Amino acid sequence: MILQELTLYQFRNYDHLRLQFNERVVGLCGPNGVGKTNLLDAIHYLCLTKTYFGRSDAGNVKFGLQGFRIEGNGRVGSSPFQVVCILRENGKKEMQLNHEPYTRFSEHIGRFPVVVVAPDDVVLVTGGSEERRTLLDTIISQFDQGYLQQLIAYNRILLQRNSLLRQFADIGGPDLSLLQVIDEQLSSPAQHIYEKRKRFVETYIPEVQQMYQMISGSKENIQLRYDSPLHFKTMPDLLRDSFDKDRYAQRTTTGIHRDDLDFVLDTLPFRQVASQGQRKSLLFALKLAEFQVLKNHKGFSPFLLLDDVFEKLDAERMNNLLHWACVSNQGQVFLTDTHQERLKEALASLSVTVQLIPLSE
Numbered sequence: 001m002i003l004q005e006l007t008l009y010q011f012r013n014y015d016h017l018r019l020q021f022n023e024r025v026v027g028l029c030g031p032n033g034v035g036k037t038n039l040l041d042a043i044h045y046l047c048l049t050k051t052y053f054g055r056s057d058a059g060n061v062k063f064g065l066q067g068f069r070i071e072g073n074g075r076v077g078s079s080p081f082q083v084v085c086i087l088r089e090n091g092k093k094e095m096q097l098n099h100e101p102y103t104r105f106s107e108h109i110g111r112f113p114v115v116v117v118a119p120d121d122v123v124l125v126t127g128g129s130e131e132r133r134t135l136l137d138t139i140i141s142q143f144d145q146g147y148l149q150q151l152i153a154y155n156r157i158l159l160q161r162n163s164l165l166r167q168f169a170d171i172g173g174p175d176l177s178l179l180q181v182i183d184e185q186l187s188s189p190a191q192h193i194y195e196k197r198k199r200f201v202e203t204y205i206p207e208v209q210q211m212y213q214m215i216s217g218s219k220e221n222i223q224l225r226y227d228s229p230l231h232f233k234t235m236p237d238l239l240r241d242s243f244d245k246d247r248y249a250q251r252t253t254t255g256i257h258r259d260d261l262d263f264v265l266d267t268l269p270f271r272q273v274a275s276q277g278q279r280k281s282l283l284f285a286l287k288l289a290e291f292q293v294l295k296n297h298k299g300f301s302p303f304l305l306l307d308d309v310f311e312k313l314d315a316e317r318m319n320n321l322l323h324w325a326c327v328s329n330q331g332q333v334f335l336t337d338t339h340q341e342r343l344k345e346a347l348a349s350l351s352v353t354v355q356l357i358p359l360s361e
C-alpha cells in the first residue's frame with residue numbers, strides 16, 4: 001500500500017498543498033510549528049476518518065475559514081485508490097472511496113491500516129489504563145468490524161447504568177427490575193469484548209516482547225499481562241457482587257472498562273523503574289507490534305507514521321528502530337524531524353532510498 005499524492009485544502013495551517021510521494025520512505029523536515037505533524041494527521045484522517053490527536057473536526061479547519069478537504073491517491077498492490085475526507089461548511093463530515101461516499105464510516109475503518117507513533121504517546125506507558133484500553137480497541141477494531149459495534153453498545157449501556165445508579169441516590173428506592181434488564185444487556189457485549197481482547201493479546205504480547213528485544217538489542221526483558229475482572233468471574237456475577245459498591249460509588253466499578261495491560265521490566269514494575277529511553281522503547285514496541293498484527297491480518301503493511309522519532313532514544317536503539325521501520329518493513333513509512341541533516345544521515349547509513357521533503361513557512 002503506497003500513498004502517492006496528498007492534497008489538502010484549509011486543513012490546519014495549510015491553505016492549499018499538494019505533495020507527491022515517490023518513495024517508500026518519506027522524511028518530512030522543517031522547524032517547529034511548520035506543519036509536519038499536521039501532515040501525518042491528514043494521512044491518519046484518510047485512514048481512520050478522524051484526527052489522531054483527539055481534537056474536534058472543526059479544530060482542524062484553518063483558522064478563520066470553514067470546512068476542509070483531504071485527498072489521498074495511491075495504490076494497494078496494483079489497484080489504485082482515492083480516499084477523500086471532507087468537512088462541509090455546516091460541520092458535516094463525508095468520506096469517499098473512489099468517488100463513492102460511505103453511508104457508515106465504520107465500513108472504512110481497517111481498509112487502510114495505519115500505525116502512528118507520536119511523542120505524547122508515551123502516556124500509553126506512563127498514563128492511566130484508559131490509554132492502554134484505547135490502544136487495544138484501536139487495533140482490534142481495525143481487523144474486526146463487529147468489535148467496534150460491541151464496544152459502542154457496551155459504552156452506551158454503561159452510561160445508562162451509571163445514570164440509574166445516580167438516580168438511586170436521588171430518589172432512594174432503587175428500580176431493581178430496570179437494573180436487572182440493564183445488567184443483562186451489558187453482559188453480552190462485555191463478554192464479547194473480553195473474549196476478543198483475550199484472544200488478541202495472545203498474539204500481541206509475544207510480538208511486543210519481540211519488538212522490545214529488537215529495539216533494546218536484547219538488553220532487557222519485558223513481561224506484559226492482560227488484566228481484567230472478567231478473568232475471575234462472568235460479567236453477571238461481577239455486577240451482582242459489586243452492587244452495593246456500585247450504588248455507593250454511583251457508577252459501575254467493574255467490567256471491561258477496568259481492563260489494563262501491565263508491564264514488568266526484569267521482574268520490577270515498569271512504570272516505577274523504567275528510564276525515559278526504556279519507556280520510549282516500550283512505546284515503540286507496543287506500536288510496532290500493532291503494526292505486525294495488522295499486517296498479519298491484512299496481508300499487507302499498514303502506513304507507519306513516526307513523528308519526532310529522534311527523541312530520547314540512544315544511537316543504537318535508534319538505529320535498530322530505523323532499520324526495522326525502513327528496511328525490514330516493506331511498507332511505506334513517513335518520518336518527521338526538525339533537522340533535515342540528522343534524518344538524512346541516519347537514513348543514509350541504512351542504504352534505503354529516501355524522499356526528503358523540506359517544509360518551510
Ligand SMILES: Nc1ncnc2c1ncn2[C@@H]1O[C@H](COP(=O)(O)OP(=O)(O)OP(=O)(O)O)[C@@H](O)[C@H]1O
Nearest residue numbers: 012013032033034035036037038059060061062063
Ligand atoms: N486550525 C488551524 N489553523 C491554522 N493553523 C493551525 C491550526 N491548527 C494548528 N495550526 C498551526 O499549525 C502549526 C503546528 O503544526 P504542527 O504541529 O504540524 O507543527 P510541527 O511541524 O509538527 O512542529 P514541531 O516540530 O514543533 O512538532 C502551528 O504553527 C499552529 O499555529
Ligand SMILES: [Mg+2]
Nearest residue numbers: 036037038307
Ligand atoms: Mg510535530
